[in-house]
Amino acid sequence: MKQEQLVDNDLIKRVLEGDSNAFKLIISKTQGLxxxxxxxxxxxxxxxxxxxxxxxxxxxxxxxxxxxxxxxSTWIGAITYNTCINHLKKKRIPILDIETEDEKDIWEIISMDNLNSESNLTEGYVLNKERSQILKLEVEKLPPLYKTIVTLFHVEELSYKEISKITNLPEGTLKNYLFRARKKLRDNLLLNYKKDDL
Structure with a gap:
């Protein structure tokens, strides 16, 4: 059994025995996700x-x-995701915009690394920081499901397999949604910014 599983197993056992501090540790460990x-x-x-x-x-x-x-953490992520989906359905909020697009390389202009990093203090720091802010703003405009998948993949750096367990979506569907989200990001960036700004 992996070390993380042993720790989780111990925490779960302690919670089930009534240890409220153990549950606080679970919250602390997973609240970011x-x-x-x-x-x-x-x-x-x-x-x-x-x-x-x-x-x-x-x-x-x-x-x-x-x-x-x-x-x-993946199990708790799945509970979170399903709770949000149910909430959006109750409020009749669209979960994603379905579009059919021809596949093409969408990374000719932007790099998703900017979503996840505040680059080192180099000559390009300010430019990268500005790109990162622009990208974060555009990600926030995506439909909830796309925004979540982009964040889990590029920011939380979860694998397709882990995201699949959280969202209960097949890996192929996730890859398709991630492609569409990136395409939508690219199109929005091209529409709202000059190439030189990116």
């Missing part, structure tokens, strides 16, 4: 806070059913 998913899928601030509480309430109540088929 939970917040990323919620903030990318839901725009309303109050709804975000309510959803975060709802997620951890569900985690606490379902913890005894966790079977270690995936990482604890």
């Amino acid at each position: 939970v917040i990323q998913i919620i903030y990318k899928m839901v725009n309303n601030r109050e709804d975000r806070e309510d959803l975060a509480q709802e997620v951890y309430f569900k985690v606490y109540n379902k913890l005894s059913s966790f079977r270690f088929n995936s990482k604890l």
Whole structure:
């Protein structure tokens, strides 16, 4: 058993025995992922806070059913994702815009590395920081599902397999959605900015 699984197993056992500090550790360990998913899928601030509480309430109540088929964080990510999807459906908010596009290379202008890094202090620092800010603004304009997949893949650096477990979407579908999200990003960037700005 991997070290992380041993730690998770111990935390779960302690929570099930009534140790509230162990559950606080689980929250501390996973809140970054939970917040990323919620903030990318839901725009309303109050709804975000309510959803975060709802997620951890569900985690606490379902913890005894966790079977270690995936990482604890992936399982909690899936609960978060499904909670957000249900919320969006109740509010009748579109989850994604379906488009059919011809495939082409969309990375001729931008690099998604800018989403994830504040580059080192070099000559290009300011330019890269500006690109990063532009890219982050454009990512926020994507439909909730695209925004979430882009964030999980490029910011959280999760694999297709891990994202598939969180979203319950097949890997092929994820790759397709990621392609469409990148295409939409590229088109928006070309529409709103000069090539030289990117």
